Each structure stands twice: as structure tokens, then as C-alpha cells.
Amino acid sequence: MKRKLRKTPFILLGFFLLLWLVGISLGEPTRVLEQAKSICLECIGIG
Amino acid sequence: MQTIRKLVQAVWVFLINGFWGFPITGNLYQGPLKIICSPGLNCYSCPAATTYCPIGSLQQLLLSVRFSLQTGHYYIGTYVLASMGLLGASFGRFICGWACPFGLVQELLYKIPTRKYSVPVALNWFKYLFLLVFVVILPLLLVDQFGLGKPWFCKYICPAGTLEAGIPMVFLIPDLRTTIGFLYLNKICILTGVIIWSVLASRPFCRTMCPLGAFYALFNRVSLIKLDLDKEACTNCKACHKVCPVEIRFNETPGSGECINCMKCMTDACDFDAIFVNVAGYRLARTGKSRPVSARQS
Ligand code: SF4
Ligand code: SF4
Numbered sequence: 001m002k003r004k005l006r007k008t009p010f011i012l013l014g015f016f017l018l019l020w021l022v023g024i025s026l027g028e029p030t031r032v033l034e035q036a037k038s039i040c041l042e043c044i045g046i047g
Numbered sequence: 048m049q050t051i052r053k054l055v056q057a058v059w060v061f062l063i064n065g066f067w068g069f070p071i072t073g074n075l076y077q078g079p080l081k082i083i084c085s086p087g088l089n090c091y092s093c094p095a096a097t098t099y100c101p102i103g104s105l106q107q108l109l110l111s112v113r114f115s116l117q118t119g120h121y122y123i124g125t126y127v128l129a130s131m132g133l134l135g136a137s138f139g140r141f142i143c144g145w146a147c148p149f150g151l152v153q154e155l156l157y158k159i160p161t162r163k164y165s166v167p168v169a170l171n172w173f174k175y176l177f178l179l180v181f182v183v184i185l186p187l188l189l190v191d192q193f194g195l196g197k198p199w200f201c202k203y204i205c206p207a208g209t210l211e212a213g214i215p216m217v218f219l220i221p222d223l224r225t226t227i228g229f230l231y232l233n234k235i236c237i238l239t240g241v242i243i244w245s246v247l248a249s250r251p252f253c254r255t256m257c258p259l260g261a262f263y264a265l266f267n268r269v270s271l272i273k274l275d276l277d278k279e280a281c282t283n284c285k286a287c288h289k290v291c292p293v294e295i296r297f298n299e300t301p302g303s304g305e306c307i308n309c310m311k312c313m314t315d316a317c318d319f320d321a322i323f324v325n326v327a328g329y330r331l332a333r334t335g336k337s338r339p340v341s342a343r344q345s
Contacts, residue, residue: 006328009136009271016132023126028108029082031115031122035107036081036091036099039074039220042202043092043103044213045234046226 048314052145056154059087059146062097064211069094073219084130086138087147088259090201093211094219101131102182102259103201103208110186110196117194131262139270140263143253144307149207150253154292156245164248165294170255171305177204178258200258202230206238213238249292253307264304274308275325276301282319287312297322 023029041047063085066076075094085091085098092103108115108124115122134142143150157163181200190196201208213234217223244251253260267273276298287297290311295303297312298321313322324331 004328006269006271006325008269009327012136012266012269013133013271016129016136018129019125020129020133023129026121026123026125028122028124028126031108031120032099032104032126033079033082035104036096037075037077039216040090040092040103040107040198040201040208040212042198043090043205043208044216044223045202045209045231046213046223046228047202047230 048310052309053151055145056147056151060148060151063087063089064093064095064148065097066095069219075216084127084134086134086142088149088205088207088257089147090205090208090212092208092216094215096211099127100208101127102205103198105131106182106186106198106201109183110190110198111194112187113190113194131259135263135266135270137271138263139267139273139308140260140304140306141270141272141308142263143257143260144309147253147259148211149257150250150307152210153241153245153250153252156242157249157292159246161246166248166251166254168294173255174253174257174261174264177256178261182258203233204237204256206234206241206252209234209238249294250307254293254305260307261304267304267306267308268302271327273302273325274306274310274313275323275330277321277323280319280321282321284319286316286318287322290316 066078069075075092076097078097080097081091081099083098084101084104085096088102089096089098089100090103091098091100105124105127108122108127112123177200181204185199186196188196189199213231217227241252241256274297281298283298285296285298288295291297292309292311293305293307295306297303297306300306310324313324
């Protein structure tokens with residue numbers, strides 16, 4: 001069995017990179033930052 | 048190698064929990080680094096956390112998808128899912144073995160000398176259920192009159208959140224103590240159960256409950272960096288079976304989603320150089336030399 005450069009990881013990385021850029025263009029990081037800056041009461045167990 | 052791994056794990060704990068000003072500010076870190084995805088499970092409400100937790104953020108975005116669309120936004124989890132995907136496609140479950148704070152906690156607990164037990168293989172499937180049901184389906188579908196769901200995994204299960212945020216935040220902000228009720232006690236019970244289980248069995252949370260581990264497991268066979276088996280070099284001596292902390296028979300199931308890529312089998316067991324790190328199809332030799340697998344086999 002001969003092995004050579006595996007393409008699958010690059011295809012996956014390309015796909016997720018594209019998705020990541022789409023997320024950024026939709027302004028999602030701002031929302032993520034807003035959430036992560038505030039205390040998540042559910043995470044603590046009181047919300 | 049295992050000492051190096053412990054050091055790397057410790058470095059990651061401090062990198063993603065690097066805000067030590069919280070006793071002075073009396074609050075969690077609120078700076079711009081929180082736009083970065085934590086590779087391992089690490090609650091973003093931990094007062095020292097410097098990054099966001101992918102599982103927590105994904106639920107928060109999914110539970111408010113309707114509300115967000117109604118208000119003209121498209122916050123549907125794309126950025127978070129893509130960040131998780133980039134990490135998974137690059138490293139698979141190397142993250143579990145090398146960069147997850149809650150994984151390290153379990154490993155340290157397992158060092159407590161007691162009788163040890165194995166984890167029934169059938170329980171491994173539960174982590175995929177936690178990912179699908181508690182992280183995706185329930186937050187997305189069970190909504191109130193305003194179209195908002197709940198972060199089910201964070202709210203009812205996550206022991207990492209209880210340990211890293213629930214306990215410290217209640218000490219840090221005394222007002223929170225008055226709101227403690229059933230939910231808090233439920234989470235404390237789950238955390239206690241996981242702690243006891245981690246003393247008795249190796250990494251039980253990672254193997255049976257962790258939704259992030261389940262997500263990365265999907266990439267373990269195809270990730271850019273993965274552990275691989277040289278079938279021709281393997282003598283089937285089964286030495287690798289004996290050292291594995293998650294009870295995998297590596298030479299029978301190379302690329303298994305259960306493997307946390309701790310490399311113990313490669314460095315502490317296999318005398319035949321049959322287990323190796325495969326980077327995009329190229330063997331990363333122990334000597335540090337990199338050469339194509341095809342060249343080795345020709
Ligand atoms: S199979 Fe090897 S690398 Fe994977 S968890 Fe077991 S000992 Fe670690
Ligand atoms: S220790 Fe090495 S040679 Fe022995 S069974 Fe495992 S992979 Fe094969």
C-alpha cells in the first residue's frame with residue numbers, strides 16, 4: 001500500500017476557513033465576545 | 048514524553064486561564080482575547096478565562112437563532128462551529144490529550160491511589176448523544192414564548208463549568224450565594240460524581256460525556272496531524288494495549304475516535320516503531336526527521 005500526501009485535512013481546513021470567514025462577515029464574533037464577557041448564570045448553575 | 052505532555056497541559060491551563068486580576072476587579076476577564084476559541088473545554092465564566100468556550104458559545108448562539116433572525120442578524124453559530132472545525136481538522140483529539148484543562152484535572156485525580164475500574168465501552172456513545180441532544184437539538188428546538196431556548200448542557204450537566212466558574216464565582220460575588228437553589232445543587236452533585244469517577248477510572252468524562260471530545264473525535268481519522276500505525280512494522284505484541292489510558296487497542300483500531308493522542312503507546316510501549324505521528328501523509332520520525340510514508344515503505 002503506497003501512501004502520499006493526504007488531501008482530506010486540507011479540504012476540511014479550506015471548508016472551515018470559508019465558514020469562519022462567513023461567520024466573521026456576519027458579525028458573529030462581536031456577539032460571541034459580548035456573551036463571553038458577561039457571566040453566564042446557567043454555566044454557574046444559578047440561571 | 049509524558050512529562051513533556053504534562054508540561055504542555057499545564058501551559059495551556061495558564062494560557063486560557065491567564066487573567067489573575069480577578070480578585071482585584073471582582074469580575075471575570077472582559078478583554079478582546081475572548082474572541083478566541085478555547086481549544087479544550089474551559090468555561091468562559093471562569094473568572095480567569097481569557098478565551099470563549101466553544102460548547103458554551105455554540106449553545107448560546109443556537110438557543111437564540113430565532114430571535115437573532117427576527118432582529119435581522121445571522122448569528123447562527125457559523126463562526127464558532129468553524130473555529131471548532133479548524134481545530135478539529137488540524138489536531139483531532141490531540142487537543143483532548145494535550146490542551147484540555149478538564150482532561151488534566153481528571154488525569155491528576157486518577158493518580159490518587161485506589162482500586163481502579165474500567166469504563167464500559169457502551170458508555171462511550173453517550174458523549175455523541177450529549178453533543179447532539181444537549182448542545183444542538185434541545186437549545187435549538189425547546190424555546191419559550193420569546194423564541195429563546197436554554198443552554199442545556201451548560202445549565203444541567205457541565206461539571207467543568209461548575210468547577211471553573213460555579214464554585215469560584217460564588218466566592219467572588221457574594222450576592223450570587225442568595226440565588227443558589229436546585230440547579231446549583233444538581234450541578235454540584237454531577238461534579239462530585241465526575242470527580243469520584245475520575246479517581247476510580249481514567250478520564251471518564253472525556254470518554255462518556257464530553258461533547259467537545261465527541262466533536263473532535265469525528266476528525267481523529269482524518270486530521271492533519273494524527274497518530275498512525277505502520278502495519279508492516281507491527282508485530283501484534285499487544286504492548287500498546289497495556290498502557291492506554293482510554294483502553295484502546297491501538298494496533299487494532301488506529302485512528303479511533305476514542306484515542307486522545309497522548310502518544311503513550313508510541314513512546315512508552317511500542318518497541319517496533321510501528322506507531323508514528325502522521326502529518327498530512329508524512330511520517331514525523333521520532334528523531335525529528337520528516338519523510339514520506341511512501342518512501343519508508345518502498
Ligand atoms: S491509543 Fe495510544 S495515543 Fe491513543 S489514548 Fe491510547 S495510549 Fe494514548
Ligand atoms: S506495541 Fe507496537 S508492535 Fe506491539 S501491537 Fe502495539 S503497535 Fe504493534
